Amino acid sequence: MQLTRSALAGYNIVNFDFPYLIERAAALGVSDFPFWGRIRGSRLRMKDTTFSSKAYGTRESKEITIEGRVQFDLLQAIQRDHKLSSYSLNSVSARFLGEQKEDVHHSAISELQGGNEETRRRLAVYWRVPCAPARTHASPYCPTRSLKDAYLPQRLLEKLLLTYNYIEMARVTGAPSLLPTFFPIPHIDAHLGVPITFLLSRGQSIKVLSQILRKAQQRGLLVPNLPRLSGANSDGVAYEGATVLEAKAGFYEQPIATLDFASLYPSIMMAHNLCYCTLVPKQQAGGFSGEEVTRSPSGDVFVKPHLARGILPEILEELLGARKRAKADLKKATDPFEKAVLDGRQLALKVSANSVYGFTGAVVGKLPCLEISASVTAYGRQMIENTKKLVHERFTTTNGYAADAEVVYGDTDSVMVNFRTDTVGEAMRLGREAAEAITATFLKPISLEFEKVYFPYLLISKKRYAGLYWTRPEAHDKMDTKGIETVRRDNCLLVRQVVETCLQKILLERDVPGAVAFVQATISDLLMNRMDLSLLVITKGLTQEVEDYDNRAAHVELARKMRLRDPATAPAVGDRIPYVIVKAAKGVKAYEKSEDPIFALENNLPIDCQHYLEHYLAKPLLRLFEPILKNAQRELLSGDHTRAISQPTPTAAGGGIMRFAKARTRCSLVRGD
DNA sequence: TCATAATCCTAA
DNA sequence: TGAGTTAGGATTATGA
Numbered sequence: 001m002q003l004t005r006s007a008l009a010g011y012n013i014v015n016f017d018f019p020y021l022i023e024r025a026a027a028l029g030v031s032d033f034p035f036w037g038r039i040r041g042s043r044l045r046m047k048d049t050t051f052s053s054k055a056y057g058t059r060e061s062k063e064i065t066i067e068g069r070v071q072f073d074l075l076q077a078i079q080r081d082h083k084l085s086s087y088s089l090n091s092v093s094a095r096f097l098g099e100q101k102e103d104v105h106h107s108a109i110s111e112l113q114g115g116n117e118e119t120r121r122r123l124a125v126y127w128r129v130p131c132a133p134a135r136t137h138a139s140p141y142c143p144t145r146s147l148k149d150a151y152l153p154q155r156l157l158e159k160l161l162l163t164y165n166y167i168e169m170a171r172v173t174g175a176p177s178l179l180p181t182f183f184p185i186p187h188i189d190a191h192l193g194v195p196i197t198f199l200l201s202r203g204q205s206i207k208v209l210s211q212i213l214r215k216a217q218q219r220g221l222l223v224p225n226l227p228r229l230s231g232a233n234s235d236g237v238a239y240e241g242a243t244v245l246e247a248k249a250g251f252y253e254q255p256i257a258t259l260d261f262a263s264l265y266p267s268i269m270m271a272h273n274l275c276y277c278t279l280v281p282k283q284q285a286g287g288f289s290g291e292e293v294t295r296s297p298s299g300d301v302f303v304k305p306h307l308a309r310g311i312l313p314e315i316l317e318e319l320l321g322a323r324k325r326a327k328a329d330l331k332k333a334t335d336p337f338e339k340a341v342l343d344g345r346q347l348a349l350k351v352s353a354n355s356v357y358g359f360t361g362a363v364v365g366k367l368p369c370l371e372i373s374a375s376v377t378a379y380g381r382q383m384i385e386n387t388k389k390l391v392h393e394r395f396t397t398t399n400g401y402a403a404d405a406e407v408v409y410g411d412t413d414s415v416m417v418n419f420r421t422d423t424v425g426e427a428m429r430l431g432r433e434a435a436e437a438i439t440a441t442f443l444k445p446i447s448l449e450f451e452k453v454y455f456p457y458l459l460i461s462k463k464r465y466a467g468l469y470w471t472r473p474e475a476h477d478k479m480d481t482k483g484i485e486t487v488r489r490d491n492c493l494l495v496r497q498v499v500e501t502c503l504q505k506i507l508l509e510r511d512v513p514g515a516v517a518f519v520q521a522t523i524s525d526l527l528m529n530r531m532d533l534s535l536l537v538i539t540k541g542l543t544q545e546v547e548d549y550d551n552r553a554a555h556v557e558l559a560r561k562m563r564l565r566d567p568a569t570a571p572a573v574g575d576r577i578p579y580v581i582v583k584a585a586k587g588v589k590a591y592e593k594s595e596d597p598i599f600a601l602e603n604n605l606p607i608d609c610q611h612y613l614e615h616y617l618a619k620p621l622l623r624l625f626e627p628i629l630k631n632a633q634r635e636l637l638s639g640d641h642t643r644a645i646s647q648p649t650p651t652a653a654g655g656g657i658m659r660f661a662k663a664r665t666r667c668s669l670v671r672g673d
Numbered sequence: 674t675c676a677t678a679a680t681c682c683t684a685a
Numbered sequence: 686t687g688a689g690t691t692a693g694g695a696t697t698a699t700g701a
Contacts, residue, residue, distance in 0.1 A: 049687090050687095052687080053687085053689080054690080055688095055689065055690090056688090058688095083682085083683090198686090202687075203687075203689070204688090204689045205687080205689065206687090208689075209686070210686090237690090237691065237692090238690085238691090239690090239691080240691080241685095241690070241691030242684095242685065242690095242692070243692090244685085244693070265685095265690095354689095355690095356689090357689080357690070359689055359690090360689085360690090361689070361690045361691085362688075362689050362690070364687085365687085365688070365689070366686075366687085366688095373689095373690070373691095376690095377691075411684060411685055411692085412691095412692085414685080460694095461693090461694065462692080462693060463683070463693055464683090464693095482683085482685095483682090483683055483684065483693090483694075487682095487683075488682060489683095540680090540682090541681070541682085543680080543681075549680085550680090551678080551680075551698060553679085553680070553698085589698075590696095590697070590698090615696080615697090616696095619696090
């Protein structure tokens with residue numbers, strides 16, 4: 001935990017360190033302790049809350065009020081900014097700092113203490129002082145702290161530029177500047193709005209609402225305090241969303257051009273003047289002429305901008321205008337500090353603009369207006385269908401082009417076009433031509449842009465594809481993967497690594513036989529018990545209270561089991577639960593075979609390798625290879641490599657996998673933080 | 674065996 | 686001043 005003049009920073013401080021310190025002080029009767037704020041005599045206040053949102057999940061949390069100081073909990077920031085399989089300080093530090101935090105076990109203390117200066121230093125730095133008794137909040141974050149626990153968050157803060165990014169977000173949503181204004185934001189008045197602590201502890205709504213309130217005040221408008229919208233059913237769907245075009249699955253060995261609408265939903269709201277204050281109630285719509293109002297494709301009516309300019313379009317215009325300037329300044333900037341500020345700012349402005357639409361559709365929110373959100377998506381659906389149609393109509397041999405173009409896929413604001421050319425450069429040229437021609441058919445500021453070419457392109461299904469990503473004809477920029485196992489954190493590392501390697505071999509090296517051989521070797525390793533346990537750990541989020549689940553699932557049952565073993569360290573709502581599938585009698589359900597990896601390790605439980613092959617590896621690999629290989633099933637999943645070694649009985653000491661795994665995974669599997 | 678519901682996570 | 690949205694694939698449990 002770091003204490004500066006106006007901020008407190010650390011890892012999991014809000015739910016562990018602060019409550020712990022406060023409770024200990026109370027237990028010890030240190031009555032002058034809980035005065036950390038900058039208002040003399042004002043005691044800090046703590047209460048339990050449950051935060052729940054679809055995007056951030058449900059989490060129990062402490063809410064601590066400390067006047068005049070920002071509480072910057074790195075755990076909260078990283079949970080919001082990054083989707084990871086594990087949020088332990090150890091794993092996060094390894095990921096972002098390339099630095100593992102080594103723990104010192106208590107059995108090594110006397111040895112280190114009796115050693116030399118270096119071993120004593122190690123003890124001081126790494127030994128985590130246990131402080132379990134007063135623990136009140138169950139989570140995988142171990143109630144111990146070492147010097148490193150203070151030092152690593154500081155490094156993360158700097159490395160991830162969190163100070164810049166969060167202060168910029170606070171500023172674009174209108175918070176008072178906590179630091180001197182190094183680079184003022186033109187047209188954005190930074191004197192009303194969202195405190196940094198809100199950015200970490202509350203949702204998206206507060207940011208949008210803050211902007212609406214500020215703009216309404218400028219205009220002299222009042223924002224109504226609406227009663228909870230009736231008929232707001234939180235599990236159903238309130239209105240129709242975007243169109244996802246049919247995916248023509250396959251392995252494309254021709255360049256596929258991608259056309260994207262830039263900031264689609266914000267630009268729709270600006271182009272059509274969609275706002276609370278421009279909406280014409282259904283029963284009054286008849287009283288307006290076509291000169292005065294527009295009817296959106298969902299049938300909702302809005303007045304045109306010459307009669308009344310909406311607040312939302314104006315906010316969006318300012319946000320996107322400011323972003324354009326930030327990006328231009330970023331291009332010119334040379335000073336690393338200025339660059340960090342500007343990049344944080346352009347990101348904040350983009351996120352901010354994109355959340356306005358969602359805010360209008362949030363029926364459980366403060367100011368829902370489904371006429372706006374339903375109109376936005378309806379315009380969007382019309383636009384993507386139109387774009388597809390225009391591509392098909394224009395790029396034909398009849399019109400003098402070398403081939404008939406085909407839209408092979410598209411999602412919400414993008415279309416993927418096969419112009420049936422063999423060169424990336426030609427695909428780019430046609431892509432630019434299409435973007436320009438189609439943009440001309442839409443109202444300003446709607447803009448269809450050519451963004452990139454995929455070549456080759458492996459389209460598996462809707463929302464799932466991979467390809468090499470080209471923005472210039474000379475060389476590809478990267479491999480891009482969407483929705484496939486490699487980008488999903490609920491798969492074990494083995495599956496992610498195998499799929500990733502196969503994609504590389506197929507797309508990059510163009511070596512399909514090599515990919516097949518690799519799969520066979522991996523399956524053989526798995527079945528021969530040669531797989532490191534750390535590769536087999538699956539993680540899933542505990543999204544609600546264990547009791548509230550309607551069915552039985554592996555991670556939930558494990559959470560239940562762990563609570564019986566030790567309530568203090570059992571997973572809590574919002575935590576991610578790591579587990580492995582261990583061997584059991586035939587016919588036993590998967591949810592009865594899930595086990596805590598550390599428990600499995602310590603008790604030498606054998607892993608159910610067959611289960612990993614059949615349930616986690618086989619299908620993803622078949623999906624990957626089916627568009628490429630004639631006999632994927634036979635080549636990958638039958639033959640010598642699928643023969644398992646004679647399985648050790650659960651009690652046998654010779655569980656090769658466990659001994660092997662234990663030696664190799666001690667560092668990465670220790671429970672921490 | 675097959676359809677369905679619950680759940681998780683991702684694309685946009 | 687509590688909580689952005691919908692679409693969609695995949696896995697698992699469950700019951701007809």
